[in-house]
Structures are given as C-alpha cells and as structure tokens.
Amino acid sequence: MYMYLPIALTSVNYFLVIGLGLAVGLLSGLFGVGGGFLMTPLLMMVGIPPTIAAATDANQIVAASASGTFAHWRLGNVDVKMGVYLLIGGFLGGAVGVQVIKLLRATGGADFLIKMTYVVMLGLVGSFMFVESIHAMRKKKVASAAPVTQAKVAAPEKKKTGFFASLPLQIYFEKSGVTHSALVPLFLGTFVGVLAAIMGVGGGFLMVPVMVYMLRMPMHVVVGTSLFQILFTCVEVTFLQAYSNRTVDFFLALLLLFGSVFGAQIGTVLGKKLHGDQLKILLAILVLAVTVKIVLELVLQPSLLLAYAGGH
Amino acid sequence: MKLSFLTVITRWTAVTAAFCGLFALSAPAARAITCEVTPREIPISISYHGAKLTITGQTDPKDDLILKVSSEPHDTAMKHYGKVGGLVWMKTGGLEFKGVPGVYLVNTTKDLNLILSETERGQYQLGYDAMAKATKIEDDKGQPAERKWFDEFTRFKEKEMIYKIQQGTFTRQHGEKGDTFEIVVNWPYQAPPGIYNVDLLAVNNGKVVDKAATTFEVKRVGIIAALSKMAVDQAALYGIMSVLIALAAGSAVGAIFKKGGGSH
Structure with missing residues (x-):
C-alpha cells in the first residue's frame, strides 16, 4: 500500500497519489490545462518537498498532456500551426522569466512577486472568464427563446481593423478559422511564458483564456492546442529539472501519470458532453477557488513559521 | 628457608587477588549496562514505510533509563515566515541552525527533567532546553537569532516525526538473564538514509551512572x-x-x- 520515493525521500500511499493523478488528469482533459497550479500544492500537502513536487509534476504532465493531445488530435482539435508559434514564444518567455526570478532571488523579493502574480493573474483570469461565461449563457438563453428563422451556419470571421490588422506576417490559421499576424501568438506566448516561469507552472490556465479571448479561437481547438503546447513545455522542464536540479522523482511521476493518463481520457470524453461556456465557467470557478486559497494562505498565520530553504 | 624471587611474586599476587575478591563481594554489584539494536541495518526498499527498531540490554533495575537515537549534528538552513506590511505572511529571511541532529528521538523511563540534573542534561544534550542552549542560530546577516526560533524548529521537526521526546515506553524484566530491558522504537520513514547513533544512559540520583552505545544504518537497496x-x-x-x-x-x-x- 506504500511506496518509497527515492528522490523525495518519503513514503506515500500509492492509492492516494494515483487518485490525485486521476483527479488532476481529469481536469487536464476537460479544460486543456496541465494542472500544475493544482497538483503542486496537493503534492506538498501529502509531504512531498516543494522543489520535488514542482519538478515531478512537470514529468507527470508530459504523460497526461501526451494522452490528452493524442485524444484531441484524433478529434481534430489541435491547431499545430498556432501551437508552434505559441510554443516558440513560450520558450523565449520562459527563459526571460527564469532570469527575472534569478534577479529577484538575489534581492530577496522573489517569493512576494510569485505569490502576488498568482493572486493577480488567477483572480483576473478567473473573474473575467466567470463573468463572460455567465453573460454568454444568458445571451444563448434569450436567443434560443426567439424563433429560429435561419439555418445555422458557421459565423464568418470578422474583418479585423486597427493595430492587429496592420501588423505584418498575417497568417490564416485554418484549424482555428482565424487570421493573425505571426507576431501576435509569438508575443502572447512570450507573455504567458514569462508569467509561467515566474509562477513555476506550465501556464495552461493562462494560455487557455489568451487563446479564447485574445486569439478568438474556438473552445474545442483551444483545449487540444493548449495541451499540445503544454506537452512540449513540460518535456523541456522535466529534462532541465532532472539534469540541473536532480528534483524529478521518477516513482512519484509513475504513480501520478498512472492516474492522470486515465483521468485525461475521461476528462476528454466528459468534455464532449459539455458546451464551451459550461467548460469555461467550471474552469473559472476552479481558478477562483485556487485564488481564494492563495489569498487565505497569505493573510492567515501559517501553522509552522519555518520551512526548509530552497523551492518556492 | 630461602624463597626464590619468583615464589615471592607468585604468593604476593595470590594474596592480593584473594583480598580483591573479598572486597568485591562486600562492594555493591558492579553496573553492567548493555545495549543491542535489532536490526543493525534497515533496508529502504520500494515498499519501505518505516521500521520497528528493537533495543534490548541489561541494566541495574534501580536506575532510570534514557535512550537517545540521533544522527550526527550538522548545520541546517531554514527560511522563516514573517508578516509583511502588517497584512501578508511571507518567507522573509533565512536562519541557520548550527550543529543540530537531523533526527532526535529520546525515550525515558520517567520525566527527563525529574531524573536528570540540568548540568547533566546539558552535558549529554538531552531535552530541547539543553539543545537550545548549545545551538547557535544565525540569521541572513550572521547575527544571533531569538530563542523562539529554536522552539519553532523543534515543532517543525516534530511535525516531520523526526524529533520526539517521550517517557514510559520501556519494558523491564527480572529473569534468567538478569535484569533486562526492551524498547521498541517506531522508526520514521521520514528519516533519511545514513548511520544513526543509539545512546543508552543509566541514571541515578540525577546523574548519569553508566552508559552504552551502538549504531545502526538506514540504507537504500535494490531499485531505490x-x-x-x-x-x-x-x-x-x-x-x-x-x-x-x-x-x-x-x-x-x-x-x-x-x-x-x-x-x-
């Protein structure tokens, strides 16, 4: 019933860890998020040291996102072209973010910045998605009450004007049905990459709203493309963490991925039964719940006033 | 009658030995404390979730016993939390605890403070007060930190299950093998691999009157x-x-x- 983890130097109940993997994998398949912002605190709660929890989580996300990407690929939900642009931006942003953290660690302000970035970003993203989804659901209700006079056709892409349309390298992304300058996903990918590196997560919960609201991609393509991008980011993170910091616990990752790969598939199947707005509102509630948890952690006195040096 | 030098030495030795024998019979019984730990090696395999350490030996039944299982002292770096701007709790600095054991498990037959004097507790590093007095705590700037951080440190380690002081866990018997004791220590899986010291102290009238020591090893094996x-x-x-x-x-x-x- 127990398994000893050779790098974390602790023993865990494997049913508990597989269960955590299953739950977070389900959310991954459902919303297209890696789940790092949920899994890392959960692992710390079961006694895994923070640095090992974060690094090993990236390893298990490789499996969950590979499983999720595979499933979404078959469904035709992965916009590879958009994913590659976002990924290039994400790598650049990640490198910048790591340097920012290094600089802040030297000055002692890293912890505060990390926590505040979490609160501000999660709070903004969660609130915006929540309000927007409620608004969209109300609109749909009104529309469905009115008599249908026209056959439902795919809405043509709105003609863009202004700054974004004036940017060079305009590209049509067939899978998403949108036209953007290549600079837009590159810039947004970089922006998310910087924040993801500062926050120590894959960035899925930031990338999803960016794709939905800024790149105007359809929700089902967003989930598949986000998983595609997360897969590659976490492959890089896993290797670097194992190579540079020796913080990847292979056994812990195996237990987590055993749960998460099945969870991701269940999440994908479940996601098909929900509308885009329902998915968005569920993700918004999840993000807001995590925000409230972090705020409480910040304002309430911790039960222990000491922690081992190292890690966030 | 002339006696050879060798004969004189032999007789003198015999008389001395007989005298010592008589003295030994009239003196109180010599204390002979022993301490054995089983197993001597705890293997960390894939299903490891801690172990049971059995420590046995012989002691004088009149003495109280103190068993200390600990690792070699080393410096431990920690971060401490503090309130920032009167509102949020953040890690606000570092502390270094100089020369503290990573694992510290103490079992006693009675309350440690009642059976051993403060001086002896300090000498043998028994009890958190004694450890606190001997431990230097430095902040990020190398300045001495407050004692309250040592209390926080022991609370932290107790929560990790690798620091514990408890009493009344010895089983003592008088049998064919003399006066024996046995104690079973639940070895925490949180304790890292390494060599650990087992120190058994016999205590009487507030002082340590005898001691025995041994070691055991916690070792990774196989795929781990x-x-x-x-x-x-x-x-x-x-x-x-x-x-x-x-x-x-x-x-x-x-x-x-x-x-x-x-x-x-």
Whole structure:
C-alpha cells in the first residue's frame, strides 16, 4: 500500500497519489490545462518537498498532456500551426522569466512577486472568464427563446481593423478559422511564458483564456492546442529539472501519470458532453477557488513559521 | 628457608587477588549496562514505510533509563515566515541552525527533567532546553537569532516525526538473564538514509551512572538505490528516461481509449 520515493525521500500511499493523478488528469482533459497550479500544492500537502513536487509534476504532465493531445488530435482539435508559434514564444518567455526570478532571488523579493502574480493573474483570469461565461449563457438563453428563422451556419470571421490588422506576417490559421499576424501568438506566448516561469507552472490556465479571448479561437481547438503546447513545455522542464536540479522523482511521476493518463481520457470524453461556456465557467470557478486559497494562505498565520530553504 | 624471587611474586599476587575478591563481594554489584539494536541495518526498499527498531540490554533495575537515537549534528538552513506590511505572511529571511541532529528521538523511563540534573542534561544534550542552549542560530546577516526560533524548529521537526521526546515506553524484566530491558522504537520513514547513533544512559540520583552505545544504518537497496544513484551520476539519462516513459505511457493510454472519438 506504500511506496518509497527515492528522490523525495518519503513514503506515500500509492492509492492516494494515483487518485490525485486521476483527479488532476481529469481536469487536464476537460479544460486543456496541465494542472500544475493544482497538483503542486496537493503534492506538498501529502509531504512531498516543494522543489520535488514542482519538478515531478512537470514529468507527470508530459504523460497526461501526451494522452490528452493524442485524444484531441484524433478529434481534430489541435491547431499545430498556432501551437508552434505559441510554443516558440513560450520558450523565449520562459527563459526571460527564469532570469527575472534569478534577479529577484538575489534581492530577496522573489517569493512576494510569485505569490502576488498568482493572486493577480488567477483572480483576473478567473473573474473575467466567470463573468463572460455567465453573460454568454444568458445571451444563448434569450436567443434560443426567439424563433429560429435561419439555418445555422458557421459565423464568418470578422474583418479585423486597427493595430492587429496592420501588423505584418498575417497568417490564416485554418484549424482555428482565424487570421493573425505571426507576431501576435509569438508575443502572447512570450507573455504567458514569462508569467509561467515566474509562477513555476506550465501556464495552461493562462494560455487557455489568451487563446479564447485574445486569439478568438474556438473552445474545442483551444483545449487540444493548449495541451499540445503544454506537452512540449513540460518535456523541456522535466529534462532541465532532472539534469540541473536532480528534483524529478521518477516513482512519484509513475504513480501520478498512472492516474492522470486515465483521468485525461475521461476528462476528454466528459468534455464532449459539455458546451464551451459550461467548460469555461467550471474552469473559472476552479481558478477562483485556487485564488481564494492563495489569498487565505497569505493573510492567515501559517501553522509552522519555518520551512526548509530552497523551492518556492 | 630461602624463597626464590619468583615464589615471592607468585604468593604476593595470590594474596592480593584473594583480598580483591573479598572486597568485591562486600562492594555493591558492579553496573553492567548493555545495549543491542535489532536490526543493525534497515533496508529502504520500494515498499519501505518505516521500521520497528528493537533495543534490548541489561541494566541495574534501580536506575532510570534514557535512550537517545540521533544522527550526527550538522548545520541546517531554514527560511522563516514573517508578516509583511502588517497584512501578508511571507518567507522573509533565512536562519541557520548550527550543529543540530537531523533526527532526535529520546525515550525515558520517567520525566527527563525529574531524573536528570540540568548540568547533566546539558552535558549529554538531552531535552530541547539543553539543545537550545548549545545551538547557535544565525540569521541572513550572521547575527544571533531569538530563542523562539529554536522552539519553532523543534515543532517543525516534530511535525516531520523526526524529533520526539517521550517517557514510559520501556519494558523491564527480572529473569534468567538478569535484569533486562526492551524498547521498541517506531522508526520514521521520514528519516533519511545514513548511520544513526543509539545512546543508552543509566541514571541515578540525577546523574548519569553508566552508559552504552551502538549504531545502526538506514540504507537504500535494490531499485531505490539504483534510481537514486542514476539521478545523481547520470542525470541526463535519468531526465531522458523520465520523459520517454511519460510519453510512452500517455500515448499508450491514448491508444487504449482510441474508440472514444467525436467532437465537442
């Protein structure tokens, strides 16, 4: 019933860890998020040291996102072209973010910045998605009450004007049905990459709203493309963490991925039964719940006033 | 009658020995404390979740006993929390605890403070007060930190199950083998691999009157040892293996669920 983890130097109940993997994998398949912002605190709660929890989580996300990407690929939900642009931006942003953290660690302000970035970003993203989804659901209700006079056709892409349309390298992304300058996903990918590196997560919960609201991609393509991008980011993170910091616990990752790969598939199947707005509102509630948890952690006195040096 | 030098020495030795024998019979029984730990080696295998350490030996029944299981002292770096701007709790600085054991488990037959004087507790580093007095705590600037941080340190370690002071856990018997004791210590899985010291002290009238010591080792074995070694010695290979197995597992499950096609 127990398994000893050779790098974390602790023993865990494997049913508990597989269960955590299953739950977070389900959310991954459902919303297209890696789940790092949920899994890392959960692992710390079961006694895994923070640095090992974060690094090993990236390893298990490789499996969950590979499983999720595979499933979404078959469904035709992965916009590879958009994913590659976002990924290039994400790598650049990640490198910048790591340097920012290094600089802040030297000055002692890293912890505060990390926590505040979490609160501000999660709070903004969660609130915006929540309000927007409620608004969209109300609109749909009104529309469905009115008599249908026209056959439902795919809405043509709105003609863009202004700054974004004036940017060079305009590209049509067939899978998403949108036209953007290549600079837009590159810039947004970089922006998310910087924040993801500062926050120590894959960035899925930031990338999803960016794709939905800024790149105007359809929700089902967003989930598949986000998983595609997360897969590659976490492959890089896993290797670097194992190579540079020796913080990847292979056994812990195996237990987590055993749960998460099945969870991701269940999440994908479940996601098909929900509308885009329902998915968005569920993700918004999840993000807001995590925000409230972090705020409480910040304002309430911790039960222990000491922690081992190292890690966030 | 002339006696040879050798004969004189032999007789003198015999008389001395007889005198010492008589003295020994009239003196109180000599204390002979012994201490054995079983097992001497705790293997950390894949299903390891701590172990039971049995410590046995012989003691004088009139003496109280103190058993200390600890690791060699070393410096431990910690971060401490503080309130920032009167509103939020953040890690606000570092503390270094000089020369503290990583593991410190003490079992006594009675309350430690009642059976041993303060001086002796200090000498043998028994009890948190004695440890606190001997431990230097420095902040980020190398300045001495307040005593309250030592109390926080022991609370932290107790929560990790690797610091504990408890009483009344010895079983003592008088049998064919003399006066014996036995104590079973629940060895915490949180204690890292290494060599640990077992110190048994016999205490009477507030003083340590006898002591015995032994050691045991907690050691990684099998696949746990192999993976730990690989993670350090062949980090690149370990990283690639972790990625490839995750990719294979994810893709394999993806293939298993192949029939679940469709679209949102």
